[in-house]
Amino acid sequence: MSNMKLNELLEKYPYVKDIFDSYNLTLENLDITLDQFLESINEDELQEHGVTKNEILATINNLIEEIKEIEEEEAKFNVETLTILGGFDKSGQKEDVEITIKKGEIISVVGPTGSGKSRLLADIEWLAQGDTNTKRTILINGQKPSLDFRYSTDKKLVAQLSQNMNFVVDLTVREFITLHAESRMVLNTEKVVQLIYEKANELAGERFDFDVPITSLSGGQSRALMIADTAFLSKSPIVLIDEIENAGINRKKALEILVSNDKIVIMATHDPILALLADKRLVINNGKIAKIIETTKEEKEILPALEKIDQKLLSIRNKLRDGFVINEIYMEV
Numbered sequence: 001m002s003n004m005k006l007n008e009l010l011e012k013y014p015y016v017k018d019i020f021d022s023y024n025l026t027l028e029n030l031d032i033t034l035d036q037f038l039e040s041i042n043e044d045e046l047q048e049h050g051v052t053k054n055e056i057l058a059t060i061n062n063l064i065e066e067i068k069e070i071e072e073e074e075a076k077f078n079v080e081t082l083t084i085l086g087g088f089d090k091s092g093q094k095e096d097v098e099i100t101i102k103k104g105e106i107i108s109v110v111g112p113t114g115s116g117k118s119r120l121l122a123d124i125e126w127l128a129q130g131d132t133n134t135k136r137t138i139l140i141n142g143q144k145p146s147l148d149f150r151y152s153t154d155k156k157l158v159a160q161l162s163q164n165m166n167f168v169v170d171l172t173v174r175e176f177i178t179l180h181a182e183s184r185m186v187l188n189t190e191k192v193v194q195l196i197y198e199k200a201n202e203l204a205g206e207r208f209d210f211d212v213p214i215t216s217l218s219g220g221q222s223r224a225l226m227i228a229d230t231a232f233l234s235k236s237p238i239v240l241i242d243e244i245e246n247a248g249i250n251r252k253k254a255l256e257i258l259v260s261n262d263k264i265v266i267m268a269t270h271d272p273i274l275a276l277l278a279d280k281r282l283v284i285n286n287g288k289i290a291k292i293i294e295t296t297k298e299e300k301e302i303l304p305a306l307e308k309i310d311q312k313l314l315s316i317r318n319k320l321r322d323g324f325v326i327n328e329i330y331m332e333v
């Protein structure tokens with residue numbers, strides 16, 4: 001380590017810069033080794049900070065060890081595919097499916113109320129191994145996953161945005177996001193915190209302040225916050241979304257920020273727009289995946305028309321909310 005040039009060291013481990021900054025050490029020439037740099041530091045300068053060269057070196061080594069451990073953990077996190085092996089429907093009939101979802105795909109889950117959409121998401125979240133009421137099995141990269149992921153609170157393979165988000169901790173919005181960003185060791189915490197706050201407000205119907213307690217947020221605002229938080233801070237490669245449409249938030253924007261090339265997004269929905277935004281939809285009936293439909297080109301083409309109808313409905317809803325009487329102008333679709 002001490003033989004590494006500063007520019008290589010900082011490129012590989014940018015956090016090391018924070019250690020130098022904390023001792024007010026200016027890095028002028030990055031083309032020298034860490035050893036040479038430490039040798040060049042004035043002893044008096046170090047005494048001011050009550051630290052020795054060896055202690056600085058040890059701090060750097062510890063930090064790098066921690067980063068390596070995090071990177072090894074993250075490698076276990078790489079999900080190329082997720083496979084659902086069918087179990088049994090509500091009547092005990094075999095669910096004859098095997099579906100493999102690839103990284104970068106968006107899948108919607110549709111079906112009547114009570115048909116088993118949330119159950120499918122729960123099976124995925126639990127990484128079911130024939131041990132839920134559906135008897136489904138979930139494989140990751142074609143294999144049985146480590147079930148440690150079930151109980152891990154910080155290293156979750158699956159991030160779940162469920163229908164009800166109730167906060168119980170006594171933190172402000174700013175404190176909540178900052179705490180999470182710090183635990184994720186993101187660079188530029190302040191910037192990320194600001195970004196999440198802004199995005200959450202874009203998604204939420206009504207704006208909320210940075211310094212309000214999270215317990216005072218409305219259902220829609222809480223979900224908007226969790227969506228933005230998941231989008232920018234969660235490393236989970238699989239994101240499950242359960243009925244985003246009921247929260248009164250901007251659904252399309254929410255999906256835009258959640259979807260990224262290296263994630264699998266699976267959402268249960270009653271909303272035709274969200275359903276058609278997906279690459280494929282799983283149709284659930286009586287507790288089983290009854291059909292797997294690839295979204296057709298024609299279906300994608302009718303999306304703008306559907307969005308127009310949706311906008312119209314939204315504006316009528318807002319007029320009603322604001323106490324207006326609806327007249328013919330608003331009824332023209």
Ligand SMILES: Nc1ncnc2c1ncn2[C@@H]1O[C@H](COP(=O)(O)OP(=O)(O)OP(=O)(O)O)[C@@H](O)[C@H]1O
Nearest residue numbers: 088089090112113114115116117118119133134287
């Ligand atoms: N294959 C199955 N075998 C046994 N029970 C099942 C199966 N699939 C779903 N269920 C059960 O059926 C009930 C309704 O399922 P679920 O809540 O998932 O429906 P849903 O489609 O999400 O409904 P909604 O649209 O109202 O949210 C749950 O109790 C669930 O555990």
